[in-house]
Amino acid sequence: MAHDVPSTSQVKKAGSRIRKFLRGDDPDPGHFYDAVETMERWRAAHYTPLVSANNGLRSRARTIGVEAEVSQRLKRRQTILDKLGREPNLDLSRMQDIGGCRAVVPTIDDLRRLEDRIRNGRLPVIRYSDYVQSPRESGYRGVHVVVSYEERAVEVQLRTKVMHNWALATEYYSAFVGENLKQDGDHPVQLFLRTASDIMAMQEYGEPVPDDMVQLHSERRLEASKHLRESNR
Structure with missing residues (x-):
């Protein structure tokens, strides 16, 4: 329900408190548990937009005739905590991959067609990363498009089967x-x-x-x- 969704300032404060606890700057477990509870409510607020994003991705793939294996996931609690601890300047309220869905397609041409459909659609694109053109140092390849669904950021990953x-x-x-x-x-x-x-x-x-x-x-x-x-x- 809407009143259960924490405000942006509450989420930002929760992320800061979690990071302080992980660093040992604020050892009070009560502060930490309250912050994690706020984080969990923020995480849960991404579920419905994520389902919409998943259905929209399936629809877009069908419309252009691309065979796609589509899946979705909410980032796990521990993964969020690890990321907050690993990235000292990350604002929890601006974390863009709490909700994520993925389409795995047969070829690079299919990937580009689906990417074009997403980027030129009606949804606001918040961030775009092309790790196919410029792979990460690790060797990771794929395209990430962060879009806004129902006022929540959802990361859409596109990969070929390879x-x-x-x-x-x-x-x-x-x-x-x-x-x-x-x-x-x-x-x-x-x-x-x-x-x-x-x-x-x-x-x-x-x-x-x-x-x-x-x-x-x-x-x-x-x-x-x-x-x-x-x-x-």
């Missing part, structure tokens, strides 16, 4: 080694995944893979396998 399989593999290896490999870094498994992403991108665009890239992939796979074996002990 990009999605790479992301799933990264999540699997993250759990295996006990580190978040989705973040940019230089862990040997991250370096292997980055090279794998480069090769997968070339293959998606129909480009030949140079011999030196194949060699680098083999070397990094060997180094990554050592860490994977150690993690399994």
Whole structure:
């Protein structure tokens, strides 16, 4: 209900209190629990707009004849807490990926067509990131479009099946080694995944893979396998 939704100033204050508790600047657990309760109400306020965004994404894909696997998720409580602790200047009221939906499509051409439909539609676009044209250092590829649904920011992720399989593999290896490999870094498994992403991108665009890239992939796979074996002990 509307009266259960905290105000922007309340959400901003809650995020600040959570960060202070995580830093040890405000050890009062009562302040922390009150702030988390406000955060949870703010998180819940994204559910209905997220469902609308999910249905809208499915409709847009059907309209242009793109076969899309569409899913949605609300960011988990612990994930929000981790992000607040990791990003010291992040304002909780301006966090744009609490609600997110994703479309996985067969080809890059399909991705671009669906992206165009979203960006040139009636919904206000708050932020746009093209990690296909400019992949992240980790090797992540995809397009993120943050749109406004019912006064809530919802992040729409677009990936091809190849990009999605790479992301799933990264999540699997993250759990295996006990580190978040989705973040940019230089862990040997991250370096292997980055090279794998480069090769997968070339293959998606129909480009030949140079011999030196194949060699680098083999070397990094060997180094990554050592860490994977150690993690399994």
